[in-house]
Amino acid sequence: ERRYSTYKRFGCEGLDSGISGLGRLARRAAEYGIKESVIGMAHRGRLNVLTCVLRKPYNQIFAEFEDIKYIKSSESVFRFSGDVKYHIGCSNKINYGNDNKMVINLLPNPSHLEAVYPVTLGMVKARQSKLNDPRGEQVLPIIIHGDAALSGQGVIYETQQMERLPGFSTGGTVHIVFNNQIGFTTDPINGRSGHYPTNIAKINGNFVIHVNADEPEEVDFAMDLAIDYRMKFLGDVYINL
Numbered sequence: 001e002r003r004y005s006t007y008k009r010f011g012c013e014g015l016d017s018g019i020s021g022l023g024r025l026a027r028r029a030a031e032y033g034i035k036e037s038v039i040g041m042a043h044r045g046r047l048n049v050l051t052c053v054l055r056k057p058y059n060q061i062f063a064e065f066e067d068i069k070y071i072k073s074s075e076s077v078f079r080f081s082g083d084v085k086y087h088i089g090c091s092n093k094i095n096y097g098n099d100n101k102m103v104i105n106l107l108p109n110p111s112h113l114e115a116v117y118p119v120t121l122g123m124v125k126a127r128q129s130k131l132n133d134p135r136g137e138q139v140l141p142i143i144i145h146g147d148a149a150l151s152g153q154g155v156i157y158e159t160q161q162m163e164r165l166p167g168f169s170t171g172g173t174v175h176i177v178f179n180n181q182i183g184f185t186t187d188p189i190n191g192r193s194g195h196y197p198t199n200i201a202k203i204n205g206n207f208v209i210h211v212n213a214d215e216p217e218e219v220d221f222a223m224d225l226a227i228d229y230r231m232k233f234l235g236d237v238y239i240n241l
Contacts, residue, residue, distance in 0.1 A: 017241075032227065038107065054091075089109070091104070145177045172235045175238040
């Protein structure tokens with residue numbers, strides 16, 4: 001905080017198990033034969049996802065904070081850019097062992113938070129078309145939502161109602177709601193009428209899992225259940241963390 005005192009903080013306080021859980025989800029997806037996943041998320045927990053899930057080197061991240069053009073590794077591709085540090089994306093190929101390899105793309109995202117949701121699904125649909133993957137068995141979309149933005153931004157409903165349209169279906173999205181009830185400036189009681197931010201899932205009857213982030217083993221179980229459901233029923237699933 002003293003070193004970069006002028007930068008805003010978008011942490012995932014209270015949701016640390018969500019980072020390890022996301023790593024668990026990615027590993028399980030690779031075991032299912034998923035070749036590529038595309039992650040869309042806003043700011044909350046982005047640096048943790050970059051370092052812990054996409055394995056982006058710390059020196060690369062600090063170099064970007066210092067506005068240094070760090071020499072990129074030949075093993076990894078940090079091809080995505082961003083206008084500020086907590087908007088930057090990344091792409092990396094992760095080897096989970098046992099010949100389970102998967103490319104993970106974290107898309108850059110502006111300050112419009114959930115605006116990345118349709119962009120993510122559009123990229124996934126394009127990749128699935130290129131790979132002749134109409135059922136979404138090779139490319140997986142993952143969206144990480146903030147609890148207030150999930151309830152408050154209309155782009156969520158607009159995109160969600162296209163879930164099962166033949167020209168737009170991606171075989172199901174795994175939604176992880178980073179719900180630490182911050183909402184940047186708004187408490188839940190002033191931000192939404194429904195009890196849960198995942199009430200948006202009711203419009204399509206999507207599967208919703210509620211799990212306490214203080215129980216990392218249960219979070220891992222929720223991630224396992226989510227990917228199992230998605231791969232079997234090819235539908236959207238929400239984890240309210």
